[in-house]
Amino acid sequence: MTPEIGYALTAVALALALYGAGAAAIGARRGHPALIQSSQHAALGVFVLIAAAMLLLVYAFLTFDFSVRYVAMNTNRGTPFYYRITALWGALEGSIILWSWMLSLYTLLVILRYRTRQPEFYPWVLSVMLGILAFFLLVMTIPAPPFQRLTPIPPDGRGLNPLLEDTGMITHPVALYLGFTGFTVPFAFAMAALITGRIGDEWLTATRRWTIVAWYFLSLGLLIGGWWSYHVLGWGGYWAWDPVENAAFMPWLTGTAFLHSVMIQERRRILKLWNLTLIILTFGLTIFGTFLTRSGILSSVHSFTQGAIGAFFLGFIALVLLGAFGLVAARGDRLKAQGELDSILSRESAFLLNNLFLVAAAFTVFFGTVFPLLSEAVRGVKVSVGAPFFNLVNIPIFLALIFLMGVGPLIAWRRASRENLRRNFLWPVAVGVAAAAVFRLLGVANALALLCFGLVVFVTATILMDFYRATRAKLLSGERLLPAMGGLVIRQNRRYGGFVVHLGILVIALGVFGSNAWSIQTETTLGRGEAFQIGGYHVRFDGLAASEESNHFKVTGTFTVANNGHRLAVMYPAKKFYPQEQTPIAYVDYLMGLREDLYLVLGDFARDGSQATIKVQVNRMVTLIWIGGLILTLGAALAVLPDRKKA
């Protein structure tokens, strides 16, 4: 019965979401509070129904109910308990349940927060969010139903993709989807602003913190994805410019641009049209990402036609873009800028350039990702666009962005005088140049690394100087040091939260550049008892052991690692053989350090354990990326605190 009950739950939720979207819209148009009330109840109902469907699916996973096709495809009797729960989002159908559940949760939060506060916007926000929810529920009922009966019921399931049996896979999709769905809130407010014609700053001020939350979760999702790739995939990297990664990175880039350009509209009343465009693009890209990665279009333009899912998503994207930009066009007369731009040397134009480069990066990633499809369609020749291309094209863009990160927050609004420039930038520029010179003298020869370090030091210096000056001003007015610093951070939480996020990004940038410039690796075959040297490490192969785990067979190598004569660790890289997979899965072992990680991947081995091939990497500064992620978390938490200034 489970598949039928589950299907019924999603179908009823779809009907309710459609009703709620319509009721809220009609209620807002005709001024019927009762209809809006009814729509709220519908939203609550949708939330409860999706939650019930999700729990039902989890229950099916836990009880090995292989009459549900999705369960049979993504689990088997050997799958460990926790991964039977997370198998829920192990493939498309379940991911969409999770996605819509989060969207319905955001809808409820919006109801709780705004039902009495934003009488003009609120019903339209509700209507738009329920409309989007209806689309995902439609996908769950027609092209990709998670509840589909499988007959005859197989004795055992196929099993979860082994790469997903990892703690990273518990958290990564959750964070990523919280980010994706979170951008629906500012998008819905933007649509409400266009529909009601109140295209002032209200929708921006109302959604500022929602945007930060969505942006933060998306960042977190990307970072956890990198962490997962680093310690599961066994190639020693955290970012491969894979289409799946690019799909999540594009909305991050446009979302970051949006987060910055709203500040310009708030202060200077310009860029109204641009902000609407950015949020529409960001939302569109979150949907496009799902389309790109789930429709199968990437393997070939021709496989696209095989499933209905691609057509649904493409149709929805077309609808969203046409609808949203149609509304923008209809309100064109009200979107004229009221402010002005006085000089190219101003904070406004620094932000404009920041937006330009972020959108350019998003476009580069977009075009590079879809170019193979274009080439196949136009020339009939398959090409690849991979890491070497994206690195080459994006590096100058990101260096420019880091530079602007230093300029933007300090340069004067409207028109920067020579005095303003000198006062704010003389010292940071000097410190940055000096740092680059010192690194050069220390033996760093890589020009790119020097440029990157110089820029990072420059930006850090601008942030420290700003904080130092503000603290000094407070000290002069009689406050003591710590209360003065704390007061600044709390009272201007937005500004300093932003600075802390910037510091986090700088630390991540150092990690990315450092690991690309200085990591070393080698691959070698060792007999038992043999050892070799890499980057000061002495790695000895001690033997192999085989073991049988609940759902796979595992061959573990034992390696003793020493550094400068004293024993450091015994490491156990392994290979896991899953019956449902043709090729074995590498199980990486690594020794993490602040400066560098020692990273071992077991390759081929002799069956008798007499010799094994081992890939050893010394990955430098990768840990900085994870530390940067923590700093970024602190900064986002600070920025999202309620504004204290009015109090």
Next chain:
Amino acid sequence: MRRAALLPILLLPLLAWAAPPAGSVNEDTVRQIAAELRCVVCQNLSVADSPSEMANQMRGIIRERLQAGDTPEQVVAYFVDKYGEWILLSPRPRGFNLLVWVLPFAGIGVGLVAVLLLARRWSRRAASEPVAEAIDAATRERIRREMAELEP
């Protein structure tokens, strides 16, 4: 196309097996070439990065061909011959492929010009409009707040 690509894949292990042990070949060169090639069985990894057996064998072929006296360009050409352009992780900047190389930078160029033009148009409008207030309300509010913050 697919079928044709299979043959070399099947033959690869033999070739790798026959390869003499690396000696005179510079491993950095091998790595540089491998980083430009796509591992044919992987999702989206280069031959240099991929931990798969196939990538291992492809590295073996690179090593072997370098040893036989091929230049790096010839090694790359060998793989393009076998697998088609698809094997290159960054498309060769010629013909239709130029589009993917040029368009991002053209976009930035157009964007920069647009920002400059916008700045000029807006600042001219600012100059021609009568200035009612030297400072707008939002800025004045900000000054007031920041002044208040300085006071104990």
